[in-house]
């Protein structure tokens with residue numbers, strides 16, 4: 001079976017490897033989610049590697065030759081009103097108490113206000129984490145504004161570093177990832193580097209197809225749907241990856257739902273799946289989807305094995 005080319009990023013690395021948890025905090029709308037997505041770079045299906053340890057909600061993982069950066073969510077800290085006068089919510093405490101680095105985000109185009117100060121003060125409760133400041137949205141601020149923000153932010157605390165970035169303009173995002181990794185403890189990757197393995201790629205592709213099928217479809221489908229990858233062929237005459245996938249359902253009626261009248265639904269699923277897969281494999285994709293009925297596959301050990309469970 002031909003597979004997409006893979007470069008084992010870790011083999012290229014000569015130095016020490018670092019890995020750990022990072023949380024981006026900041027008041028609403030400062031660009032935390034956008035920056036997380038920019039750092040992660042692509043849609044990551046991490047459901048398959050649900051952590052043994054984690055109390056954290058993982059938003060994404062960045063794998064680099066130098067290390068593995070695991071970005072975690074901290075719901076709540078950006079809502080001062082619900083926190084004032086109360087104890088910090090347990091989840092926030094557990095998460096921020098555990099992470100290696102906290103990146104506090106400040107938009108370049110807005111002055112620092114009470115909300116920012118409040119969150120900054122909260123960070124004192126987490127002495128274990130290294131704190132850095134990220135000046136976000138530099139693309140919408142003038143140089144003078146960004147410089148002014150840098151000065152204001154600098155006065156808040158003794159940050160390990162302050163980095164201006166634009167997630168939208170993709171400016172300094174790589175630098176931020178590198179700097180974050182340098183602040184993590186030495187250690188092996190905490191999660192399997194699925195992006196670097198064939199098995200990981202196949203699993204992710206089938207997950208993406210499965211997710212696409214389940215978008216806006218009957219509730220009766222989820223438990224009776226399995227997607228397998230039959231073959232992946234790297235075309236030699238052009239930059240194209242051919243993917244042959246099977247969609248297994250339990251009943252003819254379900255097959256009908258997925259195919260839709262005149263095959264319209266399946267066509268749409270194919271197009272949307274392709275759009276989701278291409279950024280992950282980094283090339284154009286031809287996708288063949290075949291819908292098959294495997295009666296009671298959930299209860300049949302042989303079938304389960306064939307379906308990769």
Ligand SMILES: Nc1nc2c(ncn2[C@@H]2O[C@H](COP(=O)(O)OP(=O)(O)OP(=O)(O)O)[C@@H](O)[C@H]2O)c(=O)[nH]1
Nearest residue numbers: 027028029030031032033034137140166167168169
């Ligand atoms: N121009 C520009 N806009 C950005 C950038 N990053 C984020 N934004 C915009 O700022 C808004 C808020 O971004 P989010 O990433 O949702 O911010 P957030 O901090 O996660 O917000 P909450 O979920 O409310 O905490 C969105 O409209 C983004 O498109 C950037 O680098 N440049």
